[in-house]
């Protein structure tokens with residue numbers, strides 16, 4: 563049962579190693595192999611008798627969970643007419659189109675790495691090593707009248723090489739130089755925290771106070787209000803460090819441009835309730851998730867219910 | 871290749887978010903923290919796949935973490951699914967439990983979002 567599950571996983575990682583994937587993506591397939599390995603270990607652990615009560619409990623639970631899991635997996639395997647089957651056949655087709663066999667391909671690739679350009683099939687994958695030095699001279703894959711499609715990977719490295727050459731400023735200014743003033747936190751009474759310089763920080767990030775506040779409340783799992791001096795009053799006790807951490811994740815999620823890392827971006831409400839971040843430096847645009855509070859436990863509601 | 875990308879982690883997911891493709895496959899597990907009175911806190915775990923027995927998870931987890939906890943039913947959580955609620959800040963421990971392949975659920979790290987400070 564477990565084996566069938568594993569097979570699925572390995573199959574996935576195999577297909578992921580088809581030629582269009584280059585070095586960077588191999589890292590991902592590697593993690594998959596690790597997955598498989600540890601899954602195998604997990605399977606082995608099953609048979610090992612446990613001496614602790616904790617462990618036996620765990621195993622019981624795990625077995626149950628796995629059983630259900632396997633039930634699904636087995637069902638998929640047994641029913642070739644299912645959606646999964648279609649998926650698999652599609653995968654196979656894909657595979658066939660490009661390579662006959664993974665092992666074959668691996669061997670071929672190895673051979674190519676040693677001998678240089680040889681086969682026609684695997685050529686696009688092998689041109690990485692050819693491309694490297696030739697880019698500036700404009701030879702090989704970078705020739706002006708070259709018709710061969712250039713892979714994403716070399717194109718990307720070309721982009722970054724050019725960027726660092728022609729616009730070193732841009733390439734180096736990352737989040738490192740981006741500084742926002744540290745949040746000023748004061749304690750109000752015993753149960754509230756005042757975040758004093760929220761307007762200043764919002765201004766620096768070019769985000770509305772409402773948006774930042776909503777995010778803070780959602781992440782901290784609390785609520786609050788704004789006082790007369792536009793300071794944010796947060797219910798609960800929070801240290802400056804904690805607020806800072808939340809602001810940091812906010813900046814990663816809602817401020818910096820994922821393409822060029824520039825914090826010079828704008829948040830706008832696009833069509834159909836989606837929020838978009840448009841970068842002022844590179845012009846890229848990405849959608850961001852609306853702030854969701856998610857589940858929040860009823861803290862103190864019971865008290866209210868008692869009185870009310 | 872595009873099909874594969876949908877199933878495994880898509881390295882360009884952040885840039886391509888507006889295609890909506892990644893969102894369909896990535897149902898996150900949210901681990902949150904909430905302050906109660908004083909220094910006390912609560913940890914809530916939302917979105918553990920329903921193929922797992924939540925009650926058993928709770929039972930095991932309570933024992934390992936030495937904390938109490940309850941399951942908030944779907945109706946109680948107002949349609950957000952069953953939520954496991956634990957006393958204290960158990961965020962790191964529960965994340966470890968969810969991802970551990972030998973002694974936990976062996977879930978993918980990337981499907982788990984830890985919130986809070």
Ligand SMILES: [Zn+2]
Pocket residue numbers: 819820821822823824841842843844845846
């Ligand atoms: Zn940008």
